[in-house]
Amino acid sequence: MAIIKPFKAVRPTKDKVAYVTSRSYQEYSMDELEATLNYNPFSFLHIINPGYKFSKEVTGEERFNLVHNRYLEFLEGNIFLKDSKDSFYIYQIEKGKFKCCGFFCAASVGDYRNDIIKKHEDTLSSREQLFAKYLKTVGFNAEPVLMTYADDINVKEILDLEKQKEPEYLFTTPDKIKHTLWMVSNEDSIKGLVREFAKIKSLYIADGHHRSASSEVLANISQMENPTHTGNEPYNYFMCYLIPESEIRIYEFNRMVKDLNGLTKEEFLIKLDALFRIEKKGNVLYKPTKKHHFSMYLDGDFYSLFLRKKVYGFTDGLSKLDTQILYKTILDPILGIKDLRSDNRIHYGYGKHNVIRMKDEIDHGNFKVGFSLVPLKVDEIKSIADAGLVMPPKSTYIEPKLRSGMAIYEF
Structure with missing residues (x-):
């Protein structure tokens, strides 16, 4: 003990x-x-x-x-x-x-x-x-x-x-x-x-x-x-x-990416549609409300992304984490970000007002797209640690x- x-x-x-x-x-x-x-x-x-x-x-x-x-x-x-x-x-x-x-x-x-x-x-x-x-x-x-x-x-x-x-x-x-x-x-x-x-x-x-x-x-x-x-x-x-x-x-870390990996906005949204139910929310600040629900800011508009669970399988505690879901469904296969620690195309932000900062960064052309997540719970952290698993970097700001x-x- x-x-x-x-x-x-x-x-x-x-x-x-x-x-x-x-x-x-x-x-x-x-x-x-x-x-x-x-x-x-x-x-x-x-x-x-x-x-x-x-x-x-x-x-x-x-x-x-x-x-x-x-x-x-x-x-x-x-x-x-x-x-x-x-x-x-x-x-x-x-x-x-x-x-x-x-x-x-x-x-x-x-x-x-x-x-x-x-x-x-x-x-x-x-x-x-x-x-x-x-x-x-x-x-x-x-x-x-x-x-x-x-x-x-x-x-x-x-x-x-x-x-x-x-x-x-x-x-x-x-x-x-x-x-x-x-x-x-x-x-x-x-x-x-x-x-x-x-x-x-x-x-x-x-x-x-x-x-x-x-x-x-x-x-x-x-x-x-x-x-x-x-x-x-x-x-x-x-x-x-x-x-x-x-x-x-x-608290959560938001993700901001500098480009769409060669895709047009329309091509990018079509690829997302295979894994998420997408709702356009306009330019009013929008944050996700529950697990497996993401907010995306792209080209002056917020979008709500709801995971299609029938096409994404949960295998262990790590696969259920929103930071891992975002990596496995968007950041790696669509945006081509393999290494979340060293790829200079992705940046992270945290804090109470970070959705505003994320919007400003994208509006000023420093980044192309941003994603907001709900914070993890302490039980999720414990279950990952108990199972000997490792979270994606910048999963929590504590x-x-x-x-x-x-x-x-x-x-």
Whole structure:
């Protein structure tokens, strides 16, 4: 069953936490990134952009070493502190009407190997190896793997009891998200959480497949290099954020394609008619409403596409996913997109207003056709993971998105 461990986190001092923690690097525009680096000396972005100090672009091993140096500077400058006691860390996020609460802990690489920690995405070996090398050089992990578990009343009772105490952090970021963190160092609560998770059959990766896989690569390398390996070393674990499955939000990724693969609009629609019941909806924004129902935007008009189930057979859980149906019926056979990861003719978009963005991109001639899907359900993700299957890339966009530098796990 699932093994979790408390750990001694490295984390920002209470007076600086709002300045230190950052969104994922990819979420910043170039202007925003430059402004943050120029005017916020405490931002975690200085650690992962170490070349900024020297006004130089750095890559590879040189960058890894400089990341390590910047990290040490944050420790030496008392921007970071290291806790003296092993703890779990409850982290609650409130964004408008969305509220979720989970906790940071160390998860077992062994559980990942033994399929107790389940995955639903493929990973690229080259990325695994590169990130493992990065982890080994810098010596820490600041971005937890987001994992879910089936809602458990006993776990909730322990967390709720701890949340009655004074929080360690309580701050709101400029994006109007409220962040609250409690340290769980009480021995009874720690033992209770460890005990309850030992009863849980499976944990499911929601976000962070490459981080998980890289942690296993790092553990394998470290074990081979350690003649006194016991299995208890920090490299045998990786940091995760565990959250009950009812508290995650799953959004869809829309698909936009640059051309019709040599077909005219009329030829394309005729090919679609063999597999879908097509209804023209005009230029008013239109979104799909249920599984196996798609919205398409083409040449100034939205279309409703209903799958003709008599001509498309369901063979397993993967074949029932809308992202797989779209690939098998349109993207591959009609539009000629074989590799959803690397083909530069296809792009993906996500977010509440992405149908509007998709329409604008197509109206401006950047893409020819776009498809909107309904979000997957958590049960669909679990069934794919339980069956050992792999979803098409960009099948889900999952929240919460965690801030980097809130809690750091050292190897």
